[in-house]
Amino acid sequence: MNKKLKQVYGKILYQKLLYTLIIILVYIVGRCLPLYGVDVTRISYDSLDMQNMLMQTIGGDRNNSSLFALGISPLIMSSILVQVLGAIQGHEARAKTSPKKKMGVMFFFFFIIALFQAIFRVSKLPYKFIGGMALMEAQSISVIELITGSFFIVWLISRNKKYGIGGQGILIFINILDQIFGMILDMDKVYFLVIKNTIITIFILFFVLLVTILTESIEIRMPIQRISIHNIHADKNYLAFKFNPIGIMPIMFASAVYMVPRTIIMVIAGLYPEKRVLTEIIEATELNTSLGMALYVLVIFVLNYLYTFITINPGDISEQFLKSGDSLEDIRAGKATKRYLTKKLLIVCFFSSCIMSAFIIVPMIMKEQGTLNPNIAAMIPTVMILTGIWINIYREIEAIGEYDSYRPII
16 A cells, blocks of 8 residues: 555544544433433432343433433334344345335334333433423423434434444444443442452453454355356355354344333333232343343344344345356255255354353353352443444454555556
């Protein structure tokens, strides 16, 4: 890369980093703006256990009372619903659906989910107003503010994807840092700073870091026989996907999916407090219970398989091979290719899901047995998420460098 190209590359990267920094500052300011009428002095902070750490990854501020309190969870849930509907439609139906229509459907789901979450969130907040009418007005204004804040977050993400670096991962990164700093500030709860736990803490976090990097870097490659290539470059043609095809996305998104049915049950329990069975269901599905942990792991498996087969569709790949005349080595194009790829992805998804689930289940078991501090147990999945985000950011920066490294012909 010559000096001029280095200057161009540096300028583009600098502009993108600066734009992302502005997005981060705007997001932090929004997380500090309290909702109208909320009495922040009466808000008690939840203990920073694994459940709260995971839920706040895609949520808003720690006390859930700011303009951006809903976070990116409405966006995630609506995008999941749209992708599931697209997968059900099939390849031809998806091809006929315009991006504008998909966006319209997504924002419809987004508004419904944001409205539902805003009403539930507002019902739990303390207000300064005593009168019934004044309280209703304040809550209504807060609901409008939360929905507006959610749409503004979507706008921030779209701008960051276009002009910055990291996309929505940057906002998730800020949420996690907020939780970690909050844990550090609560010095009476930060037992992992005790000297006797330092070595085991460093070892555990380093192990999580190493495993995450490996699962994000290892590729499964399948040689492709291309009818148009019969030279020394033929052996460099292959179909590849990562050992962890969609990264740490299932862990981040599982909290949003997991909270939907629990939130619905909480709302119903609030309307019918005499129904003791609803309260028992809510208590039984906490992440610190065996049932809650099993359901959360199930959500991780389902999301991993779902997103993997949406992102890497064996049917679409086999159809492309049929149209181009190419094929996987020693495998006929068509149904045989589809079956082979499906089997491969099923195996890969199983092992990657097991690894992600292990980093949640094992720390929880060790915490219950008293062999691992609760704060360390809560940090393990967040370290995995942070590592995955940094890897994606690094690859994006590397792609910018490769794009700008081409020399002009003239």
